Each structure stands twice: as structure tokens, then as C-alpha cells.
Amino acid sequence: MFLECRDLGYRYPQSPEFVFQDISLQLDTPGFHALFGPSGVGKTSFAKLLTGDINGYTGEILKKENAIFLYTYNQERLPGWSSIGRHLDKITPPGMADLCQELVEIFGMEPFMNQKFSQLSLGQQNRINLIRYLLQDFDLLVMDESLANVDERSKENIIFKIKERFPDKYFLYISHNLMEVSKFSNAILVLLKAGKQPQTSLIKGLNIHRNDVINSHELDTVLLGIMNAC
Amino acid sequence: MLVRRISQFFIVYGAGIGFLLALKSILGLSDYVIPGFMEIWNTGLAVANDYLYDVLNTLGVAMIGQILSIIMAFSIGTAARKSSWLGSFIKAAAYNIQAYPIVAVAPIIFILLGDGFASRLIIAAMICYFPLLLSVVSIMSEPITDIEHFYLATGRMRWQLEIKIRAFENIRKLTTVISGSATLAMAGTIVAEFIAANAGIGHAIRIALYQSDLSRILAALFLIGIFLSLYQGTLEWLGEKIIKKWVILDPEEIP
Numbered sequence: 302m303f304l305e306c307r308d309l310g311y312r313y314p315q316s317p318e319f320v321f322q323d324i325s326l327q328l329d330t331p332g333f334h335a336l337f338g339p340s341g342v343g344k345t346s347f348a349k350l351l352t353g354d355i356n357g358y359t360g361e362i363l364k365k366e367n368a369i370f371l372y373t374y375n376q377e378r379l380p381g382w383s384s385i386g387r388h389l390d391k392i393t394p395p396g397m398a399d400l401c402q403e404l405v406e407i408f409g410m411e412p413f414m415n416q417k418f419s420q421l422s423l424g425q426q427n428r429i430n431l432i433r434y435l436l437q438d439f440d441l442l443v444m445d446e447s448l449a450n451v452d453e454r455s456k457e458n459i460i461f462k463i464k465e466r467f468p469d470k471y472f473l474y475i476s477h478n479l480m481e482v483s484k485f486s487n488a489i490l491v492l493l494k495a496g497k498q499p500q501t502s503l504i505k506g507l508n509i510h511r512n513d514v515i516n517s518h519e520l521d522t523v524l525l526g527i528m529n530a531c
Numbered sequence: 532m533l534v535r536r537i538s539q540f541f542i543v544y545g546a547g548i549g550f551l552l553a554l555k556s557i558l559g560l561s562d563y564v565i566p567g568f569m570e571i572w573n574t575g576l577a578v579a580n581d582y583l584y585d586v587l588n589t590l591g592v593a594m595i596g597q598i599l600s601i602i603m604a605f606s607i608g609t610a611a612r613k614s615s616w617l618g619s620f621i622k623a624a625a626y627n628i629q630a631y632p633i634v635a636v637a638p639i640i641f642i643l644l645g646d647g648f649a650s651r652l653i654i655a656a657m658i659c660y661f662p663l664l665l666s667v668v669s670i671m672s673e674p675i676t677d678i679e680h681f682y683l684a685t686g687r688m689r690w691q692l693e694i695k696i697r698a699f700e701n702i703r704k705l706t707t708v709i710s711g712s713a714t715l716a717m718a719g720t721i722v723a724e725f726i727a728a729n730a731g732i733g734h735a736i737r738i739a740l741y742q743s744d745l746s747r748i749l750a751a752l753f754l755i756g757i758f759l760s761l762y763q764g765t766l767e768w769l770g771e772k773i774i775k776k777w778v779i780l781d782p783e784e785i786p
Contacts, residue, residue: 354680354684371684371685372680373684376677377677377678377680377681378678379678380678380699381699381778382699382777382778392681392685392687430681433681437685
């Protein structure tokens with residue numbers, strides 16, 4: 302068992318209302334998974350509970366022993382006093398310099414290594430932020446809108462690269478983009494507003510890899526499944 | 532920036548002199564109460580050398596006092612940034628002490644240490660210190676979540692890094708607070724000299740006050756204003772230099 306949630310519930314401190322309640326799920330297959338749902342259903346809170354960024358929940362979260370869960374989101378910033386290249390050098394663990402170089406190339410960030418974070422576009426900022434998390438030791442990485450403002454082609458390339466380079470890791474991708482969630486994810490956990498029963502629905506995505514041909518009928522089925530669940 | 536500061540001071544000082552002369556003219560006050568323009572001018576020229584030395588003496592004490600208070604405020608303020616018992620205690624103590632008029636404690640310092648350099652320095656530093664401490668505490672207590680999250684999540688956060696991040700993100704506020712505290716340090720030193728010291732421009736003003744010599748007081752105020760503007764302007768210029776070097780552009784890093 303890698304991750305299991307039993308009857309998980311959460312409400313903000315001082316709030317009588319639950320953001321979500323009675324969520325149970327199991328995650329045992331490494332790969333690219335997604336968390337989907339309308340705004341305000343508690344996707345970020347749920348993800349932060351898993352990574353331990355917030356506490357105060359009801360129910361149980363069971364994790365594989367010593368598993369490292371990291372959470373990254375799209376508004377994170379790098380310190381502005383040095384160039385992003387220098388920052389990456391500092392936070393790259395020993396022996397990961399080649400991976401760093403590879404990711405920088407794949408993510409299309411090579412020409413910007415001498416620039417400071419504030420000089421980058423939003424999409425570039427998100428890409429460089431994701432690179433530094435991918436260089437860390439982790440078992441599950443929650444990517445909360447981590448590829449927002451990145452163009453479709455680059456986004457696809459990045460997700461394929463993540464799948465190829467980290468086949469044994471778990472990824473939980475939070476996005477509002479129905480199409481990309483359906484295409485790239487293995488398991489899609491759809492979170493619904495509090496009060497709806499059941500509050501979650503687990504849907505199998507297409508989980509496509511580089512050079513896979515998309516079957517439009519299967520894609521339609523996944524899309525419909527998610528929309529019906531919502 | 533420096534020129535703007537000095538020109539602003541000239542306008543304010545000129546307006547002040549103009550107001551006094553207008554008051555003298557409207558109320559028909561004697562030269563003993565408010566001297567005429569020429570008397571102010573001549574007295575200013577006569578005491579310029581002595582007062583220049585006095586102002587520099589006062590400014591020197593104020594600068595040392597300010598540096599001391601900056602060092603203390605940053606040391607204590609960074610220690611108080613945590614929401615620990617010690618942090619909360621320091622914050623509460625700083626707020627309470629700040630609410631008390633420090634200048635009222637000055638006589639005790641003169642009784643204990645006499646009217647020399649040390650008393651002036653301590654009073655200048657004390658008056659400058661508490662407002663600085665409150666600013667530093669409030670800036671350093673505020674987490675920069677968007678930057679700090681990565682370091683916390685990956686176990687890389689060290690207290691030095693936390694302080695660096697918060698100082699960097701608030702560099703403009705910090706430089707403004709530091710240059711603003713120069714006025715407090717100068718005011719503290721002058722008040723100390725005014726109460727009991729044996730040197731400095733505050734001491735000269737006290738003598739002029741006993742002689743009811745408004746011309747000398749105005750000459751002293753003129754020099755205080757000029758040198759304080761110069762000092763604050765220099766601090767602001769230094770602050771801008773630091774911001775440009777550290778925050779905005781590092782020429783070596785631009786392709």
C-alpha cells in the first residue's frame with residue numbers, strides 16, 4: 302500500500318462546514334494521476350493534507366513508511382537575489398546535475414538560466430519551479446496547477462518527459478483542464494462539492510505516452526465520465 | 532534625491548522664517564522677541580563656525596547611536612520573529628516599552644553616567660531603537676510563503692536563509708525605516724544635549740534659550756536641517772544602491 306485515505310474530512314479552522322467529508326481512496330500504482338473538480342471543492346486542501354502541509358483532518362491517511370510527499374503550486378517563487386541557473390545549482394542534490402541539465406533542456410529553459418525569476422514569463426516561472434521539485438528526493442509530487450500558463454505543446458512534452466524519466470514515482474496533477482487531465486492521467490479522482498453523495502468519483506484516464514495515438518471514442522468516454530461525475 | 536531633500540528643507544525653513552517675520556510685523560513684536568532678518572543673518576554668520584562643529588559633534592553621536600540601535604533592533608527583531616515563547620515575550624515587551632516616552636528616562640541616565648558622550652549616545656540609541664525594533668519584528672515575522680514553501684518542504688530551511696528571504700522581499704521597507712530612523716537618532720541626541728550634556732548643538736540651543744536669543748536658535752535649526760537632510764539623503768542613496776545591486780539587476784547576470 303502506497304497511499305490510503307479512509308473517511309477523510311476537512312474543515313477550515315473556526316469553520317463549522319466541512320470542505321469535504323468521507324473521502325476514501327487507495328493509490329497503489331505509480332504514474333501520473335489527477336485530481337479534478339470545480340473551484341472551491343477542496344482540491345488544494347486535500348492535496349496539502351496528503352503532503353502534511355496542513356493538518357486538522359478527520360479520518361485516516363496511511364502512507365508507505367518513509368515515503369516523501371511534496372506539494373508544489375503555481376504561484377511559488379524563487380528567491381530574486383540570484384539567477385535561476387545559480388539557484389538550480391544550489392538546490393540540485395549531489396549526483397543530479399545531469400538530470401538538472403536534461404530537464405532544463407526538455408522544459409525549454411536553457412536560454413533563461415542567467416535571468417532572475419522576476420524577469421521570466423508566468424509559464425517560464427512555473428516550469429523552473431517544477432524543475433527544482435523534480436530534482437528533489439520524493440515519492441509523490443502533487444502538482445497544483447504547476448503547468449498553468451505553459452503552452453499546450455510544451456506542456457505535453459513536459460508531461461511525457463515526466464512519465465518517461467520518473468516511471469516509479471507518483472504524481473498527482475491538479476488542473477481545471479478537462480482535456481489534459483483525461484488524456485495524460487492514469488487515475489482521475491473527481492472531487493465534488495460538500496454534501497453530494499458520493500463526494501468523490503474515481504475515473505480511469507487514457508494515460509497516453511509519447512507517440513501513442515489517441516482513440517477519440519475512448520477519450521469521449523473519459524470526458525463524459527468526468528462530466529457526469531461532476 | 533539628495534538635492535530634492537535639501538531644496539525641500541530650504542522651502543520649509545524659508546516658510547518658517549517668513550512666518551516668524553510676518554508675525555513680528557503683524558503683532559508689532561520687538562527685536563528681543565523676534566529679531567529682524569538682518570540680525571538673524573548676521574548672528575548666523577557669527578556663530579556658523581562654532582555651530583558647525585557642534586552640529587557635526589551631534590551628528591556623529593546620532594550616527595553611532597543609530598548604528599547601535601540598528602544592530603540591536605536586527606538582532607532582537609530576528610530573534611523575536613518566531614511565534615515561540617521568547618518571540619512573543621520580546622514582541623510584547625517591545626510594544627509596551629515603546630509606548631513609554633523614553634525621553635522621560637533620560638534624567639536617570641544623566642544621574643548615573645554624568646553628562647558626557649555615553650549618556651548622549653545611550654539616549655540617542657534608545658529613542659531610535661524601539662520604533663526600529665517594532666518595524667523589524669513586524670517585517671521579519673511575516674512569512675513569504677511563496678518562496679519559503681520549497682525550502683520548508685524539502686528540509687532546506689535555515690534561520691539565516693529565512694532572514695535573508697524576508698529581508699530581501701522587504702528591502703524597500705527596511706531601507707525606508709532605517710533612513711527614517713536617522714531623524715529619531717538626531718532628535719534623541721539633541722534632546723539629551725538639551726537636558727544635561729556639555730557639548731553638541733542641543734547644548735548650544737540650551738545656552739541660546741537661556742539668553743532668549745532666537746537668532747542663534749534659528750541658526751542652529753538651519754544647520755541641523757541641512758546636515759540631517761544630507762545624512763538622510765545619503766542613507767536613501769545607499770539604500771537605492773543596495774536595492775539596485777541586490778534586487779533589480781546584476782549586470783553580470785544579464786545575457
